[in-house]
Every structure is written in C-alpha cells, then in structure tokens.
Amino acid sequence: MIEFKQISKKYPTGQLALYNVNLTLQKGEMAFLTGHSGAGKSTLLRLIAGLEQPSDGTLMIEKTDVGKLKTKQIPLYRRRIGMIFQDHHLLADRSVFDNVALPLRITGLHHRDIRRRVHAALDKVSLLNKEKQNPMMLSAGEKQRVGIARAVVNKPKIILADEPTGNLDPELAQDIMYTFKQFNDLGATILVASHDHHLIEHMRKRIIVLQKVNV
Amino acid sequence: MARRPRARKRNAPRAKKRRNRSPHYSPFSTWWNQVNAAISFSLRRLWYNPISTWITLAAIAIALSLPAALHLMVKNMQTLTDDNQQIPTISVFLKQHISTDQAKDRGELISELSEVVTVLFVSKENALNKFKRLSGFAETLETLEENPLPHALVVTPNLRIMNDTKLTNLIRTLKSYPEVDAVQSDNEWMQRLRAIMDIAERVILVVSVLLALTVLLVVGNTIRLDIENRKEEIDVARFIGATRSYIRQPFIFGGLWYGFFGGILSLVIVHFSIFFLIAPTNRLSTLYGTQFNISGLDFSTSFYILIASGLLGIVGAWIAVTSHLRRREITF
Structure with a gap:
C-alpha cells in the first residue's frame, strides 16, 4: 500500500529532513509515527500526501510512483488521501457543512450526493447537530473532528494525521484516536504522527520511530 | 402476514447495495456541477460585498461608456456627411x-x-x-x-x-x-468634416484601447484582492485535490460578471447621456433650419459592447488568478 524505498528529502535551503528511509505499510494497517522534533515526521506525511517530492528514492502508494507524478496528476492523486492537521485549517467564513463538503465540491458531486455524504461523515464524528455552525464557535476537539470529517468524506483509502491531538486534553485526544481506529476498522490505512508516547502505547498499534538525521 | 418478512428479507441486500453505491458521474456532469457551483458562488460573492462590487462596476462602466459615447458622437456626425442622406449641390x-x-x-x-x-x-x-x-x-x-x-x-x-x-x-x-x-x-465643408471624422475615429480607437486596458487593470486588481482574501481557502482546496481549473473557475466567473454588469451599467450611462442631449440638440438644429435627430446605440453595437466588456473581465481575471497560481505554493 505505502512503500518507501531509500527515500531522502533535502529542502532547497540545504536542510536534510529524511535520509535513506525504508518503510512499508500494508493495506488496512494503522501505525503511529513518532520521533523528536525535526526528525522528519511531517515531511514523511507530506511526501505521502504529494505536498513534497522526494529528493531521492522511490515512494510507491497503491502502485503509483509519487515521485514520477506529473503536475496535472497531483490534484487527482491528493483526492485519494485524507489528511488531518494539528491546527485544522478550517475555513472561518464557512459553516461546518461547507467545510466538510469542500472535497466533494472539488470532485464535482451533485449537491444531493454532497448533502448525503457530508451528513454521513458528520454523523461518524458525532457532529451532525453542528452542521450549520461556524467552526470558530466550536471547541478544539470539535474543530479537530470537523477536520477528520473533511478528511474522510471523500472515502480515502489512506488517512494521514499530523499531530492531531497536539492541542487537546488527554480525554479528547483519546476520543480522536478511537475515531481513527473506527475508520481503520472500516478498512482505511492510517498513519498518525504524534509524540504523545502514552497515547500511542495505549492504542497498541505499530509504532515507527524516526531518528533525526545528523549530517 | 407470513409473506411480508420474506419479501423484506429478499429486498434487503439490494437496498443495502444501493445505499453503499458511490455515485458515478460522467466527465460532463462533473464539470457541469463544478461550473454550477462556481457560478452561484461568484454571484453570491458579488451580492454579499455590495460596496466593493458597486465601486468596481462604476469604474468599469465609466471606462466603457467613454469610448461608447465618443463612438456615438462620431456616428451622429457622420450622418451629416453621409452622401446617401444629404445630396451635395x-x-x-x-x-x-x-x-x-x-x-x-x-x-x-x-x-x-x-x-x-x-x-x-x-x-x-x-x-x-x-x-x-x-x-x-x-x-x-x-x-x-x-x-x-x-x-x-x-x-x-x-x-x-x-x-x-x-x-x-x-x-x-x-x-x-x-x-x-x-x-x-457644399461638398467642401463635408470633405473637411469627413477628414475630421477620420481623425476622431482614430482618436476613439486609441482611447478605446487605453480604456480597455483600464478595465483589464480594474478587474485584474479586484480579482487579485479577492484572491488575497481567499488565500487560505485556495491553499486548502489545492491541498485536498483541487485542480488549477477548479480554482480558476469562480474567479473567472467573477471577472465575467464584473465585465458584463459593468457593460450594462455603461449602456445605461450612455443612454441617460443621450436623453439629456436630445432637447438642446433639437434646439440647435432648429436654429440652423435643419432637422437632426440624435441617434442612440443600436442593438448590435450594445451587444458588441457587452461581449467586449465580458471578455475583458474574463481576461483580467484570468491574468490575475494564473499569475497567483504560478507564484504560490501550498504553505502548510
């Protein structure tokens, strides 16, 4: 499903974020990515999401060589992946419904199907009653769940989360992790970057530790 | 009574299948849904920002009405020199x-x-x-x-x-x-007037080109500001898989509306100006012992003005959004 073969990533500034990474994630697997700050967790997720291109090596996602994608193919590739950020990136001038509907509007779905799918996604994160609210009116945990609903509404096979519980108290963080587990149970491959060891160990899933590159 | 549960059981898998089936769209219906969304979104943006919309439309309308009014003036003066209407003696x-x-x-x-x-x-x-x-x-x-x-x-x-x-x-x-x-x-003064008309036509051409550039700049700048206000939204959309054409669409339609509605407003300005000129022109022509009726913009000229203004809006918006997309990468 996800295969890193000797992947290195060097930024134009000269900073080496990843060096010679070899990693395989099976279809339907859930794993946690951990390591110190600057170890390259976010870079690794951005490579999978198609936001960055590897400097060296081969990155295969569902038989697609991400490094060889043409510029025009990248948007279509990104639709196959759902990504959640620590700071949500929700649009403040739209309702919860419109935020979650955005990936479906981009795909060009009819508004009837959009309504149906958004309601299903909001139902999964228990926010169906908040669809008309502005995201800025929600608590941090609710905002994160809106972000999750937006990431899963397009039914992606891969879900990536970059420090999704960073701003949340332990109870809410655990709720969010269980939400991920539910999507994993439905067949999605999930990779979560987090440095909350206690939470990760509690989930009893595979843990991948990234070491900071020293050059 | 015994049949009902059996019937429900037989239909149950089919219903479940129907519920889980993801909708399949043809490329045309996908495109059409996106265009529909872009049209309604761009119109709503104009409607909910009335002050900036009216200021932009007024600037475009004034820029368009000037060459239109000059064209009309020359057209009316040409009727004086038109050999088919007034035979020189x-x-x-x-x-x-x-x-x-x-x-x-x-x-x-x-x-x-x-x-x-x-x-x-x-x-x-x-x-x-x-x-x-x-x-x-x-x-x-x-x-x-x-x-x-x-x-x-x-x-x-x-x-x-x-x-x-x-x-x-x-x-x-x-x-x-x-x-x-x-x-x-009588032909001498007509020849002179015709020569003046030729110069006026060229002046109008130059003024039209300059004012068309003004419309491009006005629309381009308005769309650029709109893009700046929606930077985060564009980033989010690109991140979740929006193509460049999808991002362009609402801005291009925004440019089209600015151009088209600006064109309509310019036609209103020109027709109101003619309305104010009719009485003094009639008085002047009576003093000269002639009958001269000032004519307004005909349907085809009005149509061309609307087409041109719409196209200018589209081009202005296209330049603004394309330069933005070329410059900017996703920042998160």
Whole structure:
C-alpha cells in the first residue's frame, strides 16, 4: 500500500529532513509515527500526501510512483488521501457543512450526493447537530473532528494525521484516536504522527520511530 | 402476514447495495456541477460585498461608456456627411447684369452635361424674398434701391459617376462660363468634416484601447484582492485535490460578471447621456433650419459592447488568478 524505498528529502535551503528511509505499510494497517522534533515526521506525511517530492528514492502508494507524478496528476492523486492537521485549517467564513463538503465540491458531486455524504461523515464524528455552525464557535476537539470529517468524506483509502491531538486534553485526544481506529476498522490505512508516547502505547498499534538525521 | 418478512428479507441486500453505491458521474456532469457551483458562488460573492462590487462596476462602466459615447458622437456626425442622406449641390452665382433669359439658357446648357442630374434656377427676386424671410432683416432690405443678389443655378451632380477629381473638374468647367461670377460647392465643408471624422475615429480607437486596458487593470486588481482574501481557502482546496481549473473557475466567473454588469451599467450611462442631449440638440438644429435627430446605440453595437466588456473581465481575471497560481505554493 505505502512503500518507501531509500527515500531522502533535502529542502532547497540545504536542510536534510529524511535520509535513506525504508518503510512499508500494508493495506488496512494503522501505525503511529513518532520521533523528536525535526526528525522528519511531517515531511514523511507530506511526501505521502504529494505536498513534497522526494529528493531521492522511490515512494510507491497503491502502485503509483509519487515521485514520477506529473503536475496535472497531483490534484487527482491528493483526492485519494485524507489528511488531518494539528491546527485544522478550517475555513472561518464557512459553516461546518461547507467545510466538510469542500472535497466533494472539488470532485464535482451533485449537491444531493454532497448533502448525503457530508451528513454521513458528520454523523461518524458525532457532529451532525453542528452542521450549520461556524467552526470558530466550536471547541478544539470539535474543530479537530470537523477536520477528520473533511478528511474522510471523500472515502480515502489512506488517512494521514499530523499531530492531531497536539492541542487537546488527554480525554479528547483519546476520543480522536478511537475515531481513527473506527475508520481503520472500516478498512482505511492510517498513519498518525504524534509524540504523545502514552497515547500511542495505549492504542497498541505499530509504532515507527524516526531518528533525526545528523549530517 | 407470513409473506411480508420474506419479501423484506429478499429486498434487503439490494437496498443495502444501493445505499453503499458511490455515485458515478460522467466527465460532463462533473464539470457541469463544478461550473454550477462556481457560478452561484461568484454571484453570491458579488451580492454579499455590495460596496466593493458597486465601486468596481462604476469604474468599469465609466471606462466603457467613454469610448461608447465618443463612438456615438462620431456616428451622429457622420450622418451629416453621409452622401446617401444629404445630396451635395453646387451653387452657381451669375454676374449681376445677366438677364433671366440668359440665366435660364445657361441653366439648360449645364443640365445637358453628363455629370449633372438637375439644374434649379433661382431668380434674384426669389433669392431676396427667401433671404428676407430667413435673415430677419426684412425691413432693412426694403430700404435698398435695387436687389443686390444675382440669379443663381443650383446644380446637382450625378453621384453615381462622381468622385472628388470629377467634382473638381465640373466646378472648374462651371467657373469657366462667361455668365458665371462665383461657384460654391457644399461638398467642401463635408470633405473637411469627413477628414475630421477620420481623425476622431482614430482618436476613439486609441482611447478605446487605453480604456480597455483600464478595465483589464480594474478587474485584474479586484480579482487579485479577492484572491488575497481567499488565500487560505485556495491553499486548502489545492491541498485536498483541487485542480488549477477548479480554482480558476469562480474567479473567472467573477471577472465575467464584473465585465458584463459593468457593460450594462455603461449602456445605461450612455443612454441617460443621450436623453439629456436630445432637447438642446433639437434646439440647435432648429436654429440652423435643419432637422437632426440624435441617434442612440443600436442593438448590435450594445451587444458588441457587452461581449467586449465580458471578455475583458474574463481576461483580467484570468491574468490575475494564473499569475497567483504560478507564484504560490501550498504553505502548510
């Protein structure tokens, strides 16, 4: 499903974020990515999401060589992946419904199907009653769940989360992790970057530790 | 009673299948759904930002109405020089001592020329009476001992075979007759006016190009500001898989609406301006003893203005959004 073969990533500034990474994630697997700050967790997720291109090596996602994608193919590739950020990136001038509907509007779905799918996604994160609210009116945990609903509404096979519980108290963080587990149970491959060891160990899933590159 | 549960059981998998089936869209219906969303979104943006929308529309309308009004002015002046509507004539003034019979004889001879269609004899008495009537100096003219006006012949040249050279030759021939004192052609001032019109047309072309660039800049800058306000949204959309054309669509439609509605507003401005000019123009033409009706923009010209303004809006928006997409990468 996800295969890193000797992947290195060097930024134009000269900073080496990843060096010679070899990693395989099976279809339907859930794993946690951990390591110190600057170890390259976010870079690794951005490579999978198609936001960055590897400097060296081969990155295969569902038989697609991400490094060889043409510029025009990248948007279509990104639709196959759902990504959640620590700071949500929700649009403040739209309702919860419109935020979650955005990936479906981009795909060009009819508004009837959009309504149906958004309601299903909001139902999964228990926010169906908040669809008309502005995201800025929600608590941090609710905002994160809106972000999750937006990431899963397009039914992606891969879900990536970059420090999704960073701003949340332990109870809410655990709720969010269980939400991920539910999507994993439905067949999605999930990779979560987090440095909350206690939470990760509690989930009893595979843990991948990234070491900071020293050059 | 026993049948009902069985029937429900048989239909249950089919219903479940229907619920889980993800909708399949043809490329056209996908595109159409996106375009529909972009149209309604761009119109809503205009509607919910009324102040900035009206300021932009006013700027575009003024920029478009100036060349349209100049075009209209030249078009109206061209009707004065239009040969098909006003036939140019040559006035031949005879010498004072020429008698009525001599004048009529010369008139008949001139009418036999191939370049001439008709010759109208205007006796000195008729000319004086007309002058008294039009000038308002009737009482002063009564005090004159004798009529100072000569007999005159009004010659209408054959326009089918006439060009500027032939007209000049005809005037020279008329001047060469011994009975003739002076020859005056109405065509001269028309030729001068036509030359002025040619210059005016070129001025309009230059002004139109400059003002079209102004419209491009106004629309481009408005869309650029809109893009700046929606940077985060664009980033999020690109991140979750929006293509460049999807991101462009609402801005392009925004540009189209600015151009199109600005064009409509400019037509309103031009027609209101004409409405205010009708009365003074009629008064002026009455003073000159002519009937001149100021004409407005016809349907085809109005249509072309709307097409041009819409296209200018699209091009302005296209430039703004494309330059943004080229410059900017996703920042999170």
